[in-house]
Amino acid sequence: MSKTDLLIVGAGPAGMTAAITARRYGIGVLVVDDQTAPGGQIWRSVETQAASERGDILGRTYQDGKATTDAFRASGAHYEPRTQLWQVEPGYRAFVSHDGKARTIEAKAIILATGAQERPAPFPGWTLPGVLTVGAAQVLLKTAGQIPAKPVWVAGCGPLPLLYIVQLLNAGGQIAGYLDTTPAGNHWAALQYLPRALRGAGALLKGLAWKAILRHRRVPVIRHVVELEAHGSDRIESLSYRTADGREETVSADHLLVHEGVVPNVHVPLGLGCAVEWRDQQDCYVPVLDPWGETSKAGIFVAGDGAGIAGAKAAQCRGALAAHRLAVQLGYADEQNMLKDASCVQKSLARELALRPFLDTLFRPRSRIFSPTDDTVICRCEEVTAGEIRAMAQIGGCGPNQIKAFTRAGMGPCQGRQCGYTVTRILAELENCPASEIGFYRVRPPLKPVTLGELATLDQEGEVV
């Protein structure tokens, strides 16, 4: 067992900035992260790649991350890579695993900075080998310097597909085509939020620049794609799409990369019993937080994209704010001085958040992913289809937990990370009610599968489990 004032889970932009800020107050900090190096998703492998050719391919925003990883390394925070959190008991006692060995950490306060995951977006054939998420392909570029060997299809909506296409072209890769699934009405709907968003014009200009590069490099773009299907027996061989105006086509495909936005990683707060609420604008649950990021459980904070999607800059602001607040709570600072230091961070956060209504409306995903066809597998682990969920729901008028018990959807190792939202949305559609009334699977620890061997190692540290 080890002891610390503050345990931070996740070493992405939010977790690192929280650690740097907390250390400035002299708070004892332990950071655990399940990756091999600090950086989180946006800055994966940045320490080794920022100054390399790969860094140039990935671009300035990526390379800039090195300044934060450097400051984090120099902050005096204890950092344990490849260490995963899977349970927290009141008090707080956190259970983590590293290389198949479990141990406990006692902490006065915890900041969960576990980030986001790509939104599950089921369509027929999304489980076939050769279909990956755009984020997955980008992780492969950042961490292994590898790209699809043949021209690749990209399908989806949001800034990440555009960013990855630009990065892939920089790397000498080829795009077979971009199937843009952004719904036709989104641009008009988003316009009302544009004036507010102009406060963060830099991000908007970047988006325009990416689109210009796609045009310049003659990337085939098919707009308003409403239906997507991947075909093949043991791997993807072809794909079909249909556009809003009824154009249908089937083309051969070696790889297909898909992306429909990101959603907060809510499993950790849910597993800890923190209150969450439905955020309609982002089609996801977010933890209920005070302005500093404290959850409904005193001493447990959420910072970064796990608090609601707002991007890396906002993640850093939220990490800093949580640490400022904890400096007062843990007795390292008085409130007056802290508020002075925190006010410019609050202003920066407000600037970042002002962009969100525009971006969220512009990139609101197509409705089909929330209401997949009956033959679509929605639970990848247990291979349960949307039709099976609907059939069961119609018999019983039941909620997500009964659906889980009856169909096994959500019972596999991913614990509902890939099907939870789809089940909620299918039930909401059948009941004709908002998703907020349906709820989400009950999430119980362990938050990631833990083996009996791992549990046995806890005894060796003299703990009663």
Add this chain to the structure above:
Amino acid sequence: MFRKLHEPAEAVTVYVEGKPVVAEPGENLAAVLLRQEAIWSRPTPVKGSRRAPYCMIGVCFDCLARVDGVASVQTCMMPVRDGMTVEHQQRRRCLPS
């Protein structure tokens, strides 16, 4: 198939289904599997359909394999080591409750 943009300056050997394969220190095992000419995939325990790494951040569990004899390892979270062995697994992942 994916390809590397560069020739690794250093290399280790991992054994994919017994076949020696070049890997680069620091990368994860799933990246190596995705570079195999014949697409690497595993059969699911439920219906036996094929799966390969999908999310690369540890949230889909489609990259599970038996690594150095240990079943159900998430290869996207596992850095390569010289001499590592990777095999397909058929067994269902068990969760102690």
